[in-house]
Amino acid sequence: MFIDSHCHFDFELFDDQRDSLMSRCLAAGVAGFLVPATTRNRWQKLQNLTSEYSHWRAAYGLHPYFLSGSYLSDIELLGDQCEKAHAIGVGEIGLDNWPGAVDMELQMAFFTRQLYVAKALELPVILHARKSYDLVLKCLRETGFFHGGTVHAFNGSLEQAQRFLDFGFVLGIGGTITYPRAKKAHRVLKALGDADFVLETDSPDMPLHAYQGQVNTPLSILIIAQHIATIREDNIEKIRALTYANLLRIFPKWYEDSL
Ligand SMILES: [Zn+2]
Known part of the structure; x- marks a missing residue:
């Protein structure tokens, strides 16, 4: 089966088409969905849906771009949430150096504290790193985080890829590579080893080439692959x-005590 290692299938946008979309995905061979959390007030819905859909797995965390409604005290609940909801990872967490994101110092405080939670639980993380690879690597080093995970929507150089691989991460490859002009991404992808990447859509975001303006869904995994x-x-x-094997290597709890 194909696994979508990063999709926001819990978003409201999918509420009235989730069942039918799930059926279409399963019929097409896309039969695993790793859904990372974004904000604390969505954790419970994600937990409910993950217990409803046996093909889903979840990661819990506070997304760096949506921190304005979050509190550092939310992180005190993260460990419990991961345990009671059988999280297979912590995420999506990281640093987002983009207009509109909260102050980078505050993002780093959220990120490193969540890394410590993941480290204590021995869980891999789903990294969101936009224009921030060096800082993210610095945080991984300083927290001594070596449980690996995925680098969501990786779009860096081969050197940057290698530094994440050295930390035990794999790279999330998604819709970007369907664009003919993404020459650098194509070169990097071609140079990676078979063990270095997984598939992802970031649904409902990141539409594929020729599908701009449409809602992205996990069905796009087939086109990306x-x-x-x-x-x-x-x-x-x-x-x-190989992407199936890579995903199970990085997220060993995939088949362990699901909800
Ligand atoms: Zn995401």
Whole structure:
């Protein structure tokens, strides 16, 4: 099966089409969904949906771009939430150096504290890092975080990729590589080893080339995988098998005590 390692299938946008979309995904062979949390007030809904849909797995955390309604005290609840909801990771967490995001000092406080929670629980993390790879790596080093995880929507250089790989991470490859002009991303993808990446859509965001303006869904995993196969001169079945193996290596709790 194909696994979407990063989709926001819990968002309201999907509320009235989630069941039918799930059926279409399963029929198409997209049968695993890792859904990372964004804000504290969405944790319970994510937990409910994860117990309803047996193909879902969840990570809990506070997304760096949506911190304005969050409190550092929310992090005191994170460990309990992960345990009671059988989280397979902590996320999505990180640093977002983008207009509109809260102050970077505050983001770093949220990020490092959540890294310590993940470290204490021995859980991998789902990293959101926008224009912040060096700072994110610095935080990983300073917290001594070596449980790995995924770098969501990786779009850096091969050198930056290698530094995350050295920390035990794999790179999330998504819709960006479907754009013909994404030459650098294509070059990096081609140079990666078979063990270095997983598939993701970031649904409902990050539409594919030729689908701009439409709601992205986990069904896009099939198109992304086909593009990866073409760029790496492999067949899609090999991409399916290796990304599945990579995901299970990084998230060993995938088949453990699901809800
Ligand atoms: Zn996301």
